[in-house]
Amino acid sequence: MNRMLLVPFGTLFSLVALAAAAGQQPAMPKYFVNSPLCKMPYVDPFSADVMAIYKKIKLKDCHNDSELVTAEYDPKLKQYRVHTRLDLARKMAKENVTLECGYQKIYRDGNATIPDDAYRMSKVIPLTDNLVVPNDVEYITTRCFLNSSNSKNHKSNITQRDAMTFVQDHLTPEELVHSFRLLNDEQDPKPNVIILGIDSTSRINLRRTMPQVLRFLKNLPGWFEMQGYNKVGDNTLPNLLAILTGDNHVENIEAGKFKVRGFEDSLDYIWQHFKEAGYTTAYAEDCQSLSTFNFHKPGFIRQPVDYYLRPFVRAIEKTLKLERRFETIFCVGRHISSGYVWDFAVQFVQRLLEETPMFGVFWSNSFTHNVFSAGSAMDHLFREYLLLLLKLGLFKRSIVLLVSDHGYRFGNIRTRTKSGYLDERLPMMWLYVPPWFRKKYPHYVANLRKNRNRLSSNYDVHMTLQHILQLNTRSHEAFDARIKAKKCPNCRSLFFELPENRSCSEAGITEKWCTCHPTTTVTNRTQYMAVARAVVQGMNQHLVAKKLTHLCENFQLNSVEVMDRKEILGERSTTAATEHVYVLNFQTVYKKPKFEATVRWNPRSSTLKMNVDELSRKDSYSATAKCVKDSLVKKYCICKKLPGKQHK
Structure with missing residues (x-):
């Protein structure tokens, strides 16, 4: 008799639940969130399957010489x-040279x-010792020659190129007076807001790869971890847009509007609201080719913020020596790529902390974008930056967020571990509030504690x-409807108590990304093969509809790894009887790509509901999608081998 085998949390969820049920020690929590509408499983960062492929990485410097120019x-x-x-x-020269x-x-x-x-560079200007940098100079590259009387051309072969940033204070006297009033307004305080982002870092992988950073977060009073935080989109762009604009703009991404x-520039970013408030x-981000707003997109026409690192990053990646590590550009000249971002953040704080309320987003890709264990090489370095920001006084009056966009979306952790499904969907989210805030708003702090596991x-x-822009607003209902999150009007500030019993749809999370629902593994081969064939057929139809058949291979089903059925908590029984939600993991023939699809399947009518653009690609597509530029299409297009043509 065909039947379904019940496996608690299926292959999607961690073995922690099974271990806890079996009474193994030490006992671990079973859930991050546990309510009638959401049972988000706890994930063990150190489970055997993950640790079998995890290897701690030691940081190697990008240079072995001394800095000839310092600031x-x-x-x-x-x-x-x-x-x-x-x-x-x-x-360095071991002789009496001039510089x-x-x-x-x-x-x-x-x-x-x-x-x-685009960027422009000036002519070379002499750089003398003890030079006071002019106020109009924000970014520079440097070069030094060692002149030796012993060499034929009086110039040795030793040359050093470098680059550096300067956050200059451009406030007028009138603006300084206004900023001072804002900084000292006790009735309507304007705390600094600094968002530190590390790409592709789940709260699970933070514990595995960055124990020093984790200790910093746990040891400094004022940090709150949102352990029930669930992403709302596939990659960086929709998840960061949801934070910055209140809309993940998935429809506009799928429609190709971001290529226009x-x-x-037309979107309503939160930094504009902060700018209007004084x-x-x-905004700073490393890896110019991977940049959130520029990856296969034209980016901003108008400079979006007061201090914008993009032209500097673009220039140095074009003019300095590059070295790839962790499958991306890691060293730019003599320095780590992300180091330019964190140095810029330090300068921003150092220069403006006492001058004006600050809002800044500082985002790092280079360590963590492609290799899930590479965060371990960043652990000590990033902790040192946090300690430096602490020493500069950032945490005295600032609200700080340490965030990520998602966990690892592809690679070994997705193809070889049981927890990879959850790891992808559960990015880290830490929020810090300073001592004065905790004293002035104890009810907000109490709500932060309650919200940690909601x-x-x-x-x-x-x-x-x-x-933060109107801290004296006492309820979600009191907010102007125009500033509520467009994709989730009922979503609310973390300073307000979140509903204890909340569904994914109520939090603006679609079923594709929702981690709230328990699963059962389907063992009926007839059943899972029927769904798999329908999915592959839908993928081929999508290639036709998108006019991609001249570039992309037709799909043929190779194998089904596993199919799990979701138990949608709170769903009406009439709907559950006719239509089921499945998560299908499968492989197709040509190039053996591995996919994951979340679909709705009606077993009575054998009809399928699926958004092909939402497909997850579990292995890397970098080698199989070079014929297309669209980031959505790259996930599922397996490029044909065209006669006489090499894809770049």
């Missing part, structure tokens, strides 16, 4: 000084057709940012 901030002058190090140059250095200023080219992809010049704003989403974080 420091002079608090008396309120300007930067640059020093040239002749003493170190002579040690000749110069620099080039980097500008954003606002007149270019695609300004985010100027579309990204804040100084910043279902939350990116839209709640968006509403939290909106709430």
